[in-house]
Amino acid sequence: MWLVTGGCGYIGSHVVRSFTEHGEEVVVLDDLSTGTAERLPLAIDVRIARCSDAANALSDLPPDSLEGVVHLAGMKDPRASMREPLNYWRSNVAESLSLLEWATSMGIRNFIFSSSSSVYGPRPNAQTTDSPNPVSTYGFTKLTCERMLGSVAHTGALNGVSLRYFNVVGAGDFAASADTGADNVVPRFANAIRNDEPLTIYGFQFPTPDGTCIRDYIDVRDLADAHWLVANQLRSQPNSVPRVINVSRGIPVSVLEIAKLAEGHRNESTSRLVLVDPAPGDPAVVFGEMSACLAEWGWSPRYSLDQSISDHFSRMG
Secondary structure, three states: OEEEEOOOOHHHHHHHHHHHHOOOOEEEEEOOOOOOHHHOOOOOEEEEOOHHHHHHHOOOOOOOOOOEEEEOOOOOOHHHHHHOHHHHHHHHHHHHHHHHHHHHHOOOOEEEEEEEHHHOOOEEEEOOOOOOOOOOHHHHHHHHHHHHHHHHHHOOOOEEEEEEEOEEEOOOOOOOOOOOOOOOHHHHHHHHHHOOOOEEEEOOOOOOOOOOOEEEEEEHHHHHHHHHHHHHHHHHOHHHOOOEEEEOOOOEEEHHHHHHHHHOOOOOOOOOEEEEOOOOOOOOEEEEOOOHHHHHOOOOOOOOHHHHHHHHHHHOO
16 A cells, blocks of 8 residues: 555645556545545545644555655745745645654655655756756755655665656646636746736846746656556665656757647737746756656656646646
């Protein structure tokens, strides 16, 4: 059985479904601060609690019933982290510390941590061997958790891996599967189009070909399958799993290009864009090289960016 923290969230619900579709038994721990149980099949065991209360919330599980943890719970907005840093340190680092303490005390062998490309800071073609250089509190909290997990894994107490993934888009074919993050670019653009409003682009004088930020977009379904693949590899060949893995398509795409794809879903031919100053903590360029181990294990992205955006519009509530 695998524990998925934050399993009622946008990414977490797709991870849960990927695991169950591959025959895994899953239990979810989520405080429902941003997630909703509506995203999960009724048969999924959902425990409503914070990670720091895992010992109480999961006390009825038989000893040795959990073979691993997929830790996705946490706060995820780089811009908000610059406004409310203490909330991010508490939610992302303190809660992760509590969860790691509990996992090691229970003898759980495998731990997959949801990290982020934000640890790189501004970086074209980011590779896991590159030195981290986060520019937001969010990025610093993710890097801190990576190092915390790595130090525990170094003792042999568990097998730990951090998945650094890039901008997540797309939606599965189930209720509430679309991303609802108000500051994430695709839902922000989609909501503006639904409300017949202009699309706001933060930053238009970056040193990029069209002046807008460049990012790397990965479909949430591909990302979810990568989680299961890593979990399976940890179970069968843990020594083959690197401590850090990039989950990306490795294709740089500008925010203006995303806006144009989104505008294709507006019921008129005229594009309406508003260009404003960039937000603090927004690096100009971040895209990454997919870790080679994923391809070696049989993973490759299945969904194009256009398909991901179309599916988001199809699944909007």
